[in-house]
Amino acid sequence: MMACSRTCSRILGLSLGTTALFAAGANMVLLFPNWEVTYLLRGLVGRHAMLGSGLWGGGLMVLTAAILISLMGWRYGCFSKSGPCRSMLTALLSSGLALLGALICFTTSGVALKDGPFCMFYVSSFNQTQGWKYGYPFKDLNNRNYMYDHSLWNSVCLEPTKAVVWHVCFFSTLLCISFLQILLVVIHFFNSFLGLFCSLCEKS
Numbered sequence: 621m622m623a624c625s626r627t628c629s630r631i632l633g634l635s636l637g638t639t640a641l642f643a644a645g646a647n648m649v650l651l652f653p654n655w656e657v658t659y660l661l662r663g664l665v666g667r668h669a670m671l672g673s674g675l676w677g678g679g680l681m682v683l684t685a686a687i688l689i690s691l692m693g694w695r696y697g698c699f700s701k702s703g704p705c706r707s708m709l710t711a712l713l714s715s716g717l718a719l720l721g722a723l724i725c726f727t728t729s730g731v732a733l734k735d736g737p738f739c740m741f742y743v744s745s746f747n748q749t750q751g752w753k754y755g756y757p758f759k760d761l762n763n764r765n766y767m768y769d770h771s772l773w774n775s776v777c778l779e780p781t782k783a784v785v786w787h788v789c790f791f792s793t794l795l796c797i798s799f800l801q802i803l804l805v806v807i808h809f810f811n812s813f814l815g816l817f818c819s820l821c822e823k824s
Contacts, residue, residue: 766784
């Protein structure tokens, strides 16, 4: 059973590390709408993407936890002769770190999808003031949901082109990745308890 628990830790560590790299990649892409650097240089990237929760939350924090989990699974370095209590403490710390990072990324992505993309739109379609401005045109649409009304996708945001598609695709990706990370952390938590229980049973 202990061997199974360690094998599970290796798989979970590799899986979490992979999802962390994908989360960081998705957040990086969000900083360059339409693969153009000009929007970032001009400060025309939305606050949700600039927050970088996929980079440091679902990315760096989860990756750090994944490395710890993998080291525990392979019993490498300082974990080669660690006792059950030390292993459990490390498991709790790594689980907490990964869970916090994944939750931050999940929450930020959900809010970003709710608020919609940051883009240039025509103000007169929403109030009496006419002109072009950058902002969140879908944030105050109480009677229409842009996520389901695809007619709004190309008619509201004028720049960047396909801003809605870019925003929805990559923030949805971040949302799914962070949800998967949360599931993997829960599995790791139960796997750690199972390993501790088996270790104590072998010693008794």
